[in-house]
Amino acid sequence: MTTPRRADAARNRDRVLATARLAVASGDLSLQHNDIARRAGTGVGTVYRHFPTRRALLEALAEDTFTALLDDARSARRHDDPGTGVEILLRALLTRQLADPAFAEVIAGEPEQDADPGTTARRAELGELARAVLDDARRAGTLRPDLTEDDLRHLLCGVAFAVRIGDGPDERADRYLRVLLDGLRPTPGNPVDRRR
Amino acid sequence: MTTPRRADAARNRDRVLATARLAVASGDLSLQHNDIARRAGTGVGTVYRHFPTRRALLEALAEDTFTALLDDARSARRHDDPGTGVEILLRALLTRQLADPAFAEVIAGEPEQDADPGTTARRAELGELARAVLDDARRAGTLRPDLTEDDLRHLLCGVAFAVRIGDGPDERADRYLRVLLDGLRPTPGNPVDRRR
DNA sequence: TACCGAACCGGATTGACAATCCGCTTCGGG
DNA sequence: CCCGAAGCGGATTGTCAATCCGGTTCGGTA
Numbered sequence: 001m002t003t004p005r006r007a008d009a010a011r012n013r014d015r016v017l018a019t020a021r022l023a024v025a026s027g028d029l030s031l032q033h034n035d036i037a038r039r040a041g042t043g044v045g046t047v048y049r050h051f052p053t054r055r056a057l058l059e060a061l062a063e064d065t066f067t068a069l070l071d072d073a074r075s076a077r078r079h080d081d082p083g084t085g086v087e088i089l090l091r092a093l094l095t096r097q098l099a100d101p102a103f104a105e106v107i108a109g110e111p112e113q114d115a116d117p118g119t120t121a122r123r124a125e126l127g128e129l130a131r132a133v134l135d136d137a138r139r140a141g142t143l144r145p146d147l148t149e150d151d152l153r154h155l156l157c158g159v160a161f162a163v164r165i166g167d168g169p170d171e172r173a174d175r176y177l178r179v180l181l182d183g184l185r186p187t188p189g190n191p192v193d194r195r196r
Numbered sequence: 197m198t199t200p201r202r203a204d205a206a207r208n209r210d211r212v213l214a215t216a217r218l219a220v221a222s223g224d225l226s227l228q229h230n231d232i233a234r235r236a237g238t239g240v241g242t243v244y245r246h247f248p249t250r251r252a253l254l255e256a257l258a259e260d261t262f263t264a265l266l267d268d269a270r271s272a273r274r275h276d277d278p279g280t281g282v283e284i285l286l287r288a289l290l291t292r293q294l295a296d297p298a299f300a301e302v303i304a305g306e307p308e309q310d311a312d313p314g315t316t317a318r319r320a321e322l323g324e325l326a327r328a329v330l331d332d333a334r335r336a337g338t339l340r341p342d343l344t345e346d347d348l349r350h351l352l353c354g355v356a357f358a359v360r361i362g363d364g365p366d367e368r369a370d371r372y373l374r375v376l377l378d379g380l381r382p383t384p385g386n387p388v389d390r391r392r
Numbered sequence: 393t394a395c396c397g398a399a400c401c402g403g404a405t406t407g408a409c410a411a412t413c414c415g416c417t418t419c420g421g422g
Numbered sequence: 423c424c425c426g427a428a429g430c431g432g433a434t435t436g437t438c439a440a441t442c443c444g445g446t447t448c449g450g451t452a
Contacts, residue, residue: 004428004429005419005420005428006418006419006420006427006428006429007419007420008419008428008429008430009419009430012429012430032409033409033411034408034409034410034411035409037431042430042431043430043431043432044410044411044412044431044432045411045412045429045430045431046429046430048410048411048412049429049430052411108361109361110361110362144375147371147375150362151368151371151372154358154359154362154368154372155355155358155372155375157361158354158355158356158357158359158361158372159354160354161353161354161357161358162350162354162357163350163354165305165350165353165354166306166346166350172347172350175342175343176347176351176354178379179340179343179351179376179379180375180376180379182378182379182381182383183374183375183376183377183378183379183380184375185378187378200399201399201448201449202398202399202400202447202449203448203449204399204400204401204447204448205399205400205401205448208400208401228438228439229438229439229440230437233402233403238401238402239401239402239403240402240403240439240440241400241401241402241440241441241442241443242400242401242402244439244440245400245401248440
């Protein structure tokens with residue numbers, strides 16, 4: 001499923017992908033096969049053959065961003081101060097989502113058995129990296145202990161959602177992220193449970 | 197648009213609404229007019245007449261929850277301790293969304309000129325109540341000053357989104373909400389700006 | 393009660409879009 | 423150069439959205 005054997009097939013796949021990317025960039029996330037086929041100058045069948053599903057198309061579109069995020073995560077892990085590592089990781093997770101709506105949709109979904117193997121692998125690697133970064137931070141006492149890496153993924157998808165609502169995808173991202181980061185400290189005020 | 201003049205019209209409207217509510221309760225948020233008409237035992241035309249739009253239907257479905265939330269907000273405002281007021285308000289905003297997906301969708305959207313007057317009014321009142329509650333809290337120093345009531349609405353829609361992702365809409369809601377509430381304090385650690 | 397115009401009903405119909413399937417074309421290894 | 427496999431395209435079928443109008447029902451009035 002990565003790259004077709006025949007040259008013309010590869011060419012077509014690229015054209016479709018480019019067209020789809022263009023559509024997303026222009027704010028159209030619907031990714032309708034018929035539409036893309038017409039714009040790409042291919043038959044509908046061709047689009048369906050390469051990407052049997054909207055989700056398949058999304059995942060292909062998100063691949064680059066996902067890979068870039070893995071790099072971000074690795075550099076977060078490499079960082080000496082665990083608190084900063086967490087901040088780098090989460091900020092990257094937010095930024096990448098805002099920059100690439102296709103990626104945002106992919107990462108917000110739960111892993112599925114029919115996802116393409118590449119996406120599944122990347123997802124797994126991200127999970128491991130995140131767990132490592134978070135473990136360090138918890139050990140260092142910079143992070144409340146009751147949140148898993150999936151919780152944080154969910155929360156950051158939530159923040160991305162919050163930023164997308166309303167107009168002006170401006171500095172709100174920073175503001176919202178700061179709120180979240182502050183909330184991640186181990187129960188500020190009193191050490192264990194601060195219930196009113 | 198509230199209630200039709202003729203008795204049969206009112207009856208039909210109620211039947212459609214009840215059917216739609218049932219569909220949503222069963223997890224189907226698509227609210228397809230044809231489908232609802234069939235299940236409600238009316239013609240499609242009838243459904244379209246009463247609710248010209250999916251959004252109109254959503255808003256009608258959300259009305260009760262929205263009204264209940266206004267009560268919540270009033271009681272939050274009535275509370276003596278501003279910090280607790282905020283917590284009550286935000287917890288209600290989250291809980292109501294999780295309990296009523298139709299309401300969640302309505303409140304996540306920005307106000308539109310073609311929204312029904314009732315919804316617009318409720319939205320405005322909620323805005324005023326929230327602003328009051330937040331102002332009190334800011335004056336009392338319990339709340340960071342750089343967040344408007346819209347920011348908080350956005351953030352809580354984000355948290356609701358985060359909770360909906362993944363399975364088990366269980367205790368995650370509490371956990372996520374606590375993180376947010378902690379993050380809302382005026383820059384814990386140092387008073388003004390704590391940028392590492 | 394009987395009448396009548398307005399309000400309402402229903403579903404046939406038109407149109408947009410999803411997804412498949414198969415006869416034809418093109419590729420590229422031998 | 424040949425030929426089987428791989429790929430192509432779009433006609434076609436099915437699903438659903440949305441409208442429109444001839445027929446029906448309501449309820450105010452005399």
